[in-house]
Amino acid sequence: xxxxxQTPKYLVTQMGNDKSIKCEQNLGHDxxxxxxxxxxxxxxxxxxxxxxxxxxxxxxxxxxxxKSPDKAHLNLHINSLELGxxxxxxCASSQDPREQFFGPGTRLTVL
Amino acid sequence: xxEVTQIPAALSVPEGENLVLNCSFTDSAIYNLxxxxxxxxxxxxxxxxxxxxxxxxxSGRLNASLDKSSGRSTLYIAxxxxxxxxxxxxxxxxxxSQGNLIFGKGTKLSVxx
Numbered sequence: 226x227x228x229x230x231q232t233p234k235y236l237v238t239q240m241g242n243d244k245s246i247k248c249e250q251n252l253g254h255d256x257x258x259x260x261x262x263x264x265x266x267x268x269x270x271x272x273x274x275x276x277x278x279x280x281x282x283x284x285x286x287x288x289x290x291x292k293s294p295d296k297a298h299l300n301l302h303i304n305s306l307e308l309g310x311x312x313x314x315x316c317a318s319s320q321d322p323r324e325q326f327f328g329p330g331t332r333l334t335v336l
Numbered sequence: 337x338x339e340v341t342q343i344p345a346a347l348s349v350p351e352g353e354n355l356v357l358n359c360s361f362t363d364s365a366i367y368n369l370x371x372x373x374x375x376x377x378x379x380x381x382x383x384x385x386x387x388x389x390x391x392x393x394x395s396g397r398l399n400a401s402l403d404k405s406s407g408r409s410t411l412y413i414a415x416x417x418x419x420x421x422x423x424x425x426x427x428x429x430x431x432x433s434q435g436n437l438i439f440g441k442g443t444k445l446s447v448x449x
Contacts, residue, residue, distance in 0.1 A: 256435055258436065268427075268439040280436070319435055321435065325435070327382075329379040
């Protein structure tokens with residue numbers, strides 16, 4: 226049983242397009258996260274979200290927006306994609322600020 | 337602002353050796369510390385979680401220690417195997433945030449047969 230899943234695994238698109246990455250967790254956790262891993266493999270928080278609060282890292286452009294249709298899902302929407310958005314995006318979940326479980330990642334390539 | 341540093345950036349050892357990976361953080365007000373493993377092209381696998389009130393955690397050949405006051409953690413791997421080759425990431429949960437993890441840049445471990 227996959228705990229945290231993401232789709233798609235790979236996403237190749239042109240500059241200027243709008244795309245979404247989906248994330249689902251079946252752990253019953255109340256907090257979900259999006260992280261970005263850049264070309265130098267450095268992981269950085271983008272968003273954290275539970276039913277009470279969305280916290281956005283101030284360095285994240287407003288072209289990125291998380292959308293949560295329900296507690297088990299946190300999707301990432303990206304508008305007007307740029308070359309610098311190419312990275313691996315990881316979704317994670319936790320119950321309160323405890324152990325976080327990560328999805329397999331989505332490799333986004335912007336051409 | 338919390339910063340996490342991992343030393344060394346890369347490490348190569350022969351099979352069977354015991355080894356230590358180091359992690360340091362600048363702000364001791366952490367909620368917990370987590371060690372992860374990342375294989376090339378793969379996601380993150382959680383290895384050990386140490387709560388801020390704990391000193392160490394053990395899982396099989398892995399032992400992680402935490403010295404919160406000095407801002408340090410170590411991951412000890414006993415009797416290393418080629419299958420241990422991966423990048424090991426240390427991350428702290430900032431006490432003031434919604435559980436966001438702040439990561440180090442990782443130590444890339446290679447265990448030679």
